[in-house]
Amino acid sequence: MRYWKIISITIISILAIGAFYIQSALAENNFPDFTFTIKSGDEEAVENLMLQGSYYGEGEKGQNVTIQTTGTAYSNNNSLLDLINPYYINPKIKRLQKEYRGFMRGKENNIAPFYEDEKLLVYADVDWGSMINDQDFTFDIEVLEKESGETEAFELEVPEKNKYDYIYVENVQMADEELKVITRQSVKRKNQNEFHVYRFDVSAQKLISDDLIASYQEENDTGWSYTDLISSSNTSGEENKYIAFVKTILEDVQGEGGEIYSEEVAKELVTYNLETKQMKSTELPDEINGESHNAVLIGKMVYFGQDSEAGGELIAYNIDSEEIDSNQTIDLLSKEQEDFGLLMKIHEGKMYVANLFSDRDTNGGIAVIELDTGEIVYEGFINVENLKTAPPGYELFLNEIMVQ
Amino acid sequence: MTRFLKLVNFELGRFMKIYLALIGITIISQIAGVIIKSNSYISRANEAIYEDLVPKEEFFATEGLMSVLQVTRSLWFMGPIALCIAALIFYIFFIWYRDWFGKNTFIYRLLMLPTARIQIFLSKGVSILLMVFGFVAIQLMLLPIESVILKWIVPLDYRIDMTAGEIIQNSYLQTLIPSTFIEFVLYYGAGIMAVFIIFTAILFERSFRLKGVLLGAIFVGMTVLVFFSPILIMEIMQTYYLYPIEIFILEIILGLMLISVSIWTSHFLLKKKIAV
Known part of the structure; x- marks a missing residue:
């Protein structure tokens, strides 16, 4: 045959490359679908919830994953199409x-x-x-x-x-x-x-x-301190009267071997009144561990989310009265995962909390809490829909809660 | 059309022996890699578990399970791919220069053909493209075969089975074979553009010799500048005025424009300026 070279290369290429992309389009979902399994409360509370994180199959590299009630979407880190329509x-x-x-x-x-x-x-x-x-x-x-x-x-x-x-x-x-x-x-x-x-x-x-x-950082004779801003949410519509910080005070301590190290002695809540331009410092109660990245300021309330012995905890602290208004514990946010901690987000008067980590043995918990009343409006788990689709050693790390 | 196909077939034929040899090297080296890596994994596992009495779980924790991925990271696998890439890059130049420096200045006969001279240019481009696709196709067919060979050697408990898609997504192959077809078209479209631009630079050199080297370099520099201009301007100004989708569309338009400019310039050079 006269054109065998051109014909054979073309046919082999079309067949192999075509078959590969048709197959990968059909078998698109190699990764498991995650769902929210409700334990108590109202399913509507998680309707607009969007969890983002990384999924690791066994021996595979991480895939970006977005979990919603409507479905689970995976996207590849360095795909060109992700640059055009970034998932993040x-x-x-x-x-x-x-x-x-x-x-x-x-x-x-x-x-x-x-x-x-x-x-x-x-x-x-x-x-x-x-x-x-x-x-x-x-x-x-x-x-x-x-x-x-x-x-x-x-x-x-x-x-x-x-x-x-x-x-x-x-x-x-x-x-x-x-x-x-x-x-x-x-x-x-x-x-x-x-x-x-x-x-x-x-x-x-x-x-x-x-x-x-x-x-941010101040030094004195006995030690030093650092100050973190508490992010404020202005989705409530009203203007925030305050800016709030957590100030961590550390003292230099001499160890047994003569070495000097810093020890945390106190956490203060520092507030700045935007109207009167006045600063105020108060020591935080012992119940609050004062991690500023898990705290949100709304109006005169600071909400601290934290891990505790009993599970996830949400503490509402009133700046004006300098007292804890309410303290809500969510025991399903598994405490076995202390190393990984919790992820939280406040959106339109509700607090969304989730475990950072899930695998086959420990399903991550999710909870939604009404901030005004402290009522838990939703409790549930992040589950793999069909266990056969996920390898036994899979891991899911969340890095962001979003609410649409 | 038949003349054009004849030209492409002819160009392919001139490289066919080396091309088939490269494919042969790839097949042999990759399959040898699978066999060697699998056997060495098994013997390490046997030594650890049965001689040093390391618990199985501990061995897996440090060594990981065996999969084609362990092979893809080795020289057995990546070596021949690199060789094929290098050979094709070399051939992008050689496909032109052999016509001038071959036994009997072949370019004479090519330029004398009663077809439009741009067909010579296009046929060389299409040949390169077909050879690239041929390599990709061979690799795609090899992956399932390699998985099967690995299954023969490594027992079920010691391995993870993966589809071709999974292997690609978890290895360097991802840069050569992207996960969606749209990306495949975009990547290789950009590749065609690059090949055409280099071809034009070669024709500049063939037309104006030493002066042409400079002209060719300027041509390449200009095309690179034009192609990346939207991104460069935004980076220098530090204002990201365009939305990603707009940059994307703009880049596609610029790419198509540069391909046409390159073909048109080559057409002009081949017709008016080329020196034999």
């Missing part, structure tokens, strides 16, 4: 991109610099300058009036900008034309982090004030 985009950012595509253009996947209410969508971030001229810090402020669709945008230099190595916006608040931007920044050559509140008059496009409210 925050659902709130996704919604904003859909509704205000023009306004959201060029803004990163980070909700911290956004503030939203019924009338306004505000964006206030610190721009770090270009690659050629970096650390040229400027405030980049844009206010979208939702009804008219009009955007007011202006840029202002950060005062004393040459002092800092980096500046992150942690939170944005807006009330009565006054914009408050809460930032964390590091001071050059001093290994020192600071928290600032910048106030702006939006209509005059002017900076009103720059207040240093806390330093």
Whole structure:
């Protein structure tokens, strides 16, 4: 035959490559489907819940997984298509991109610099300058009036900008034309982090004030301390009156062998009143272990999520009365997993808690708690739907709870 | 059309002996790799469990279970793949220069053919592409065979069976064989673009000799700059103005545009400037 070379290579290629992709499209689901198995409460509470994490089959490398009531989706880390439609985009950012595509253009996947209410969508971030001229810090402020669709945008230099190595916006608040931007920044050559509140008059496009409210690390004669910001949720619609920090105080202790090490002696809750500009420090009760990454500030309440002997615990602490308002224990959040801990998220007045880790022997628990009442509205487990689809040694690590 | 097919068939024929030899080396080396790695795993397991009396679980915990993945990480497996890639990269250049420096300046006869000269260019491109796909196909057919051989040697308790897809996703093969067909088209589409651009640079050199080397280098540099311009501009300005989907579409348009520019430039060079 005259063209045997071209014909044979073409046929072999089409058959082998075609068969491979048809087969992989059909057998797409090599990975197990996860479901939420309800133990008590109302199934509706987890309808909009979206868990993200990594799934490890036996001897396989991790796959990104997204678990929802509607199904389980896997995505490959370095797939090109994931770059186009990233699975990790925050659902709130996704919604904003859909509704205000023009306004959201060029803004990163980070909700911290956004503030939203019924009338306004505000964006206030610190721009770090270009690659050629970096650390040229400027405030980049844009206010979208939702009804008219009009955007007011202006840029202002950060005062004393040459002092800092980096500046992150942690939170944005807006009330009565006054914009408050809460930032964390590091001071050059001093290994020192600071928290600032910048106030702006939006209509005059002017900076009103720059207040240093806390330093991350402080040293004294007996030891040192560090301060972490408690993230605040402004989904409740009302403006937050406070900014809150957990300050961990450590003391230098001499060990038996003469070596000196630091020992944690106390945890303080430091609050800053945005209206009166007053700071207040109170020691946290012993029941609260004070891990700032598992705490959320809403209004005058700080909610601490933590592991305890009995399971997962949610403690509501009132800043005004300086007392614990309620203490809720969820025993299904298995305590065998102390090493891995809990993951939590507050969304629209509800707290979502889940075990970080699941495998065949220990199914991770999920719980949803109404913050106002402390009532547990949902309790359940993360289960593999069909056990045959998962190898016995599978592991599931969650890294994010999202609510759509 | 039949003339074009004839040209492609002819180009394939000229490399066929080496091509088949490369396929042979790949098959032999990879299968030998499976046999050697499996046997050495089994003998290590026997030594540990029956002579040193290490508990089975402990052995698995340190060594892991045997699978084709252990082979894919070895030189037996990756070596021939690297060799094939190197051979094809070499052939991207050789496919042109052999026509000038071969026994009887073959390019004369090619350029004398009563077909459009761009067909010479395209037939060489298609040949390279077909040979690449041929290698990919051979690898895809080899994976299940290697799994079967591993099953013959390693007992059930000591191994994890994997499908071709699982093996690919967990090894370096992932870069050559992406997990979805769309990505396959995109990856190899970008590959065709690169081959065409290099071809054009070669034709610059063949047309203007020493000066052409510079022109070719400038051409390649410009295409790289144009192709990555959306990303470069955004990185330099540090403003990510476009949404990912928009960059993606823009890149596809730029890629298609560069392929056309490359073909058109080559067409011009072959017709007007080429020196024999």
